[in-house]
Amino acid sequence: MDDLSDPSAVAVFNHLNSSLVLSREISAKNIFSAFDPLVSSSNxxxxxxxxxxxxxxxxxxxxxxxxxxxxxxxxxxxxxxxxxxxxxxxxxxxxxxxxxxxxxxxx
Missing domain, CATH: 1.10.1140.10 (Bovine Mitochondrial F1-atpase; Atp Synthase Beta Chain; Chain D, domain 3)
Known part of the structure; x- marks a missing residue:
């Protein structure tokens, strides 16, 4: 899933305790693993x-x-x-x- 506002993504995220979001912007800076802590979350x-x-x-x-x-x-x-x-x-x-x-x- 590339688009976090996609209805299917929103529906899935509602059932998860945590979500780890990978970022193309961060990976373009050669930072790996390219997860975005500002968008990722955990209950x-x-x-x-x-x-x-x-x-x-x-x-x-x-x-x-x-x-x-x-x-x-x-x-x-x-x-x-x-x-x-x-x-x-x-x-x-x-x-x-x-x-x-x-x-x-x-x-």
């Missing part, structure tokens, strides 16, 4: 099931990814130095994450 992502600490980490990660997505084009056009302080912090966090070994969390 098990709630504090009662995974604990408050992990739930908060997921919310913060999604917030950072969403904000980065919003400022990415501005940064490419104007440059990093023209971003506000919050945007610079988000870019630095994402850069550090992408360049880490993923064995430890630096959030």
């Amino acid at each position: 098990n992502v709630n504090p009662e099931f995974i604990g408050q600490r992990h739930y908060n980490a997921i919310l913060e990660t999604k917030y950072i990814l969403q904000k980065y997505k919003e400022i990415e084009d501005v940064m490419l056009i104007l440059g990093f130095d023209e971003l506000d302080d919050e945007s610079k912090t988000i870019v630095k966090k994402l850069y550090n994450y992408k360049n880490s070994s993923h064995k430890i969390s630096i959030w």
Whole structure:
């Protein structure tokens, strides 16, 4: 299924506990596996099931990814130095994450 708004996709998603959405946009950047955490979901992502600490980490990660997505084009056009302080912090966090070994969390 390529179109998430397709009626058959919507009908199937209503019966799933989780959905992992792969992104052509992410794979075009040579990031694999190319799943999109902003569109993917799980009913098990709630504090009662995974604990408050992990739930908060997921919310913060999604917030950072969403904000980065919003400022990415501005940064490419104007440059990093023209971003506000919050945007610079988000870019630095994402850069550090992408360049880490993923064995430890630096959030």
